[in-house]
Amino acid sequence: xxxxxxxxxxxxxxxxxxxxxxxxxxxxxxxxxxxxxxxxxxxxxxxxxxxxxxxxxxxxxxxxxxxxxxxxxxxxxxxxxxxxxxxxxxxxxxxxxxxxxxxxxxxxxxxxxxxxxxxxxxxxxxxxxxxxxxxxxxxxxxxxxxxxxxxxxxxxxxxxxxxxxxxxxxxxxxxxxxxxxxxxxxxxxxxxxxxxxxxxxxxxxxxxxxxxxxxxxxxxxxxxxxxxxxxxxxxxxxxxxxxxxxxxxxxxxxxxxxxxxxxxxxxxxxxxxxxxxxxxxxxxxxxxxxxxxxxxxxxxxxxxxxxxxxxxxxxxxxxxxx
Amino acid sequence: xxxxxxxxxxxxxxxxxxxxxxxxxxxxxxxxxxxxxxxxxxxxxxxxxxxxxxxxxxxxxxxxxxxxxxxxxxxxxxxxxxxxxxxxxxxxxxxxxxxxxxxxxxxxxxxxxxxxxxxxxxxxxxxxxxxxxxxxxxxxxxxxxxxxxxxxxxxxxxxxxxxxxxxxxxxxxxxxxxxxxxxxxxxxxxxxxxxxxxxxxxxxxxxxxxxxxxxxxxxxxxxxxxxxxxxxxxxxxxxxxxxxxxxxxxxxxxxxxxxxxxxxxxxxxxxxxxxxxxxxxxxxxxxxxxxxxxxxxxxxxxxxxxxxxxxxxxxxxxxxxxxxxxxxxxxxxxxxxxxxxxxxxxxxxxxxxxxxxxxxxxxxxxxxxxxxxxxxxxxxxxx
Numbered sequence: 001x002x003x004x005x006x007x008x009x010x011x012x013x014x015x016x017x018x019x020x021x022x023x024x025x026x027x028x029x030x031x032x033x034x035x036x037x038x039x040x041x042x043x044x045x046x047x048x049x050x051x052x053x054x055x056x057x058x059x060x061x062x063x064x065x066x067x068x069x070x071x072x073x074x075x076x077x078x079x080x081x082x083x084x085x086x087x088x089x090x091x092x093x094x095x096x097x098x099x100x101x102x103x104x105x106x107x108x109x110x111x112x113x114x115x116x117x118x119x120x121x122x123x124x125x126x127x128x129x130x131x132x133x134x135x136x137x138x139x140x141x142x143x144x145x146x147x148x149x150x151x152x153x154x155x156x157x158x159x160x161x162x163x164x165x166x167x168x169x170x171x172x173x174x175x176x177x178x179x180x181x182x183x184x185x186x187x188x189x190x191x192x193x194x195x196x197x198x199x200x201x202x203x204x205x206x207x208x209x210x211x212x213x214x215x216x217x218x219x220x221x222x223x224x225x226x227x228x229x230x231x232x233x234x235x236x237x238x239x240x241x242x243x244x245x246x247x248x249x250x251x252x253x254x255x256x257x258x259x260x261x262x263x264x265x266x267x268x269x270x271x272x273x274x275x276x277x278x279x280x281x282x283x284x285x286x287x288x289x290x291x292x293x294x295x296x297x298x299x300x301x302x303x304x305x306x307x308x309x310x311x312x313x314x315x316x317x318x319x320x321x322x
Numbered sequence: 323x324x325x326x327x328x329x330x331x332x333x334x335x336x337x338x339x340x341x342x343x344x345x346x347x348x349x350x351x352x353x354x355x356x357x358x359x360x361x362x363x364x365x366x367x368x369x370x371x372x373x374x375x376x377x378x379x380x381x382x383x384x385x386x387x388x389x390x391x392x393x394x395x396x397x398x399x400x401x402x403x404x405x406x407x408x409x410x411x412x413x414x415x416x417x418x419x420x421x422x423x424x425x426x427x428x429x430x431x432x433x434x435x436x437x438x439x440x441x442x443x444x445x446x447x448x449x450x451x452x453x454x455x456x457x458x459x460x461x462x463x464x465x466x467x468x469x470x471x472x473x474x475x476x477x478x479x480x481x482x483x484x485x486x487x488x489x490x491x492x493x494x495x496x497x498x499x500x501x502x503x504x505x506x507x508x509x510x511x512x513x514x515x516x517x518x519x520x521x522x523x524x525x526x527x528x529x530x531x532x533x534x535x536x537x538x539x540x541x542x543x544x545x546x547x548x549x550x551x552x553x554x555x556x557x558x559x560x561x562x563x564x565x566x567x568x569x570x571x572x573x574x575x576x577x578x579x580x581x582x583x584x585x586x587x588x589x590x591x592x593x594x595x596x597x598x599x600x601x602x603x604x605x606x607x608x609x610x611x612x613x614x615x616x617x618x619x620x621x622x623x624x625x626x627x628x629x630x631x632x633x634x635x636x637x638x639x640x641x642x643x644x645x646x647x648x649x650x651x652x653x654x655x656x657x658x659x660x661x662x663x664x665x666x667x668x669x670x671x672x673x674x675x676x677x678x679x680x681x682x683x684x685x686x687x688x689x690x691x692x693x694x695x696x697x698x699x700x701x702x703x704x705x
Contacts, residue, residue: 006574007471007472007478007574009467009471009473009474009522009523009525010520010523011464011467011470011522012519012521012522012523013444013464013466013521013522014444015448015451015462015464016445016448017448017462018462022462024461024463024467024470024522026471026569026574034569035569036455036458036461036463036567036568036569037461038461038462049474049478062460062462063460065461065462066457066461247444
């Protein structure tokens, strides 16, 4: 039986009981029988009157729903933005998501040799890529940068809020400038970027926001009041946006790595780092690629939402706490 | 014998009223009884009809005995009617038939809805959704989507644009500025409408009527002159059904029941659209007002937007539509909506609407529909 789409609408306002976005259509078969059907939100912006497809029954707890599946295969190149993507964890995430087939919008505050290397690795995987200069601590810069990404790729499916800095000091020595700088990049940056991508994600039927928090945000760390606060803040953002955006098909998850082998971790004085690792059940540093694999899993596993996933070699369960 | 309306009252519609549903009902019962020029006693009211869509919009049911007790005539009978957004029109239909058939002398009609009883508009929409076809309900299709299906079809068939739809909202908001009882008295521009977010493409936030709280009432009498020297006569009322599901209709762009109801009312009253001076139309979404122009005979098929652009339906036009501001600006408290339309026309035909008075209005038409036109009530009134 061939069904033809007679009219359709894209519902952007999630209504209970389903609390999610989908398209709704009226379809007609050769004999003129009609049905009202649901169409997956991945077809947002791609439906046309007269499109043909199949109608299948789908069981839901609220009743059996008729679903229209257009025959026309829709190939949608998915797009990921990674902030602070030039080096370290960001670079590994960009490469891993490229491996998963995502077009990569790599963003950082400056274009560096690291950026060049990451982009080369991404291109070698055969996906489309672009660099966008974004200073996440500036709303204007974020909005301009996200605008450029939309201009080039037309959509955003994944945002990885990875950009982060440290300005470590004991509290008596931590200046208000140290505090502000870290909060602005690590916390306000994630807010600005999330805020800027959400309308685009809604228009294209959903997405995933991954916040790179830190184990320090969960258990604290001496000398990192600003950093710990910013990373705890990301947990709050994650829980809140996971509730707020779920109806729009946007999942929000945080990842809380322990010490990862990056320039940031290696900048910690060796004696402190050694002492830290001694407390870990697996006393080594985490590879950026290991974090990147978890990000890819979070992006691909549609059941993950509103959780903070530690990737810390068991550091957080060790005692005494770091 | 000509049945007439002898009193009417409405609270100011609000997006979120501080009053409970029963307080709104109480105010309307007192206000309506008091509005009768020559006075009306409790014992004169021998029947009450209450219009209300859902107890999830107010938290009460079984309201007829409550209204009877407020009236103060224990011998009065009553009932509650529900036909989705056409509950108010249905209440008029029932009251008119009770009186003209001699089953009642004077019927008090009260319509109310306290939609803010639901915490969010999403939850209010879930309650409303129950008024669709069972397939639409199970699918999870809110009314904005069902009207969006109609709008998309209409745009495909007649080449109407989102701007055409926006003009309905702009007109009705401009009218609402003159109505102190309107819930949202705010002037809006075409650009405002076009910039408002899509709720269910191609319909936007500003294409949608207001989820609101409100109540209104009127009295239908067998001997109107006994109570006032200037009654408003009910010429005819028609209630027609269509298949509840949008998808079941051969022409999705047509609201068939509205066309049939209008034809029936005109046939019964011996009047035509050319005799009508003022109209209150059910603009639940902008698209419904455009299609209503065509179903009621104001415009040819596909030319709804044309007459709107020509100003025919503007406040100063030849056939002013929704001088009250309509559901778009005045508000759409479901059970009160149709009742409020009757109240507006009662005041218009008596020349009591102040700034929004349509000059020399002698005959008025109301069109109140439920669902996506599964129930339509059309009525014609004269002074």
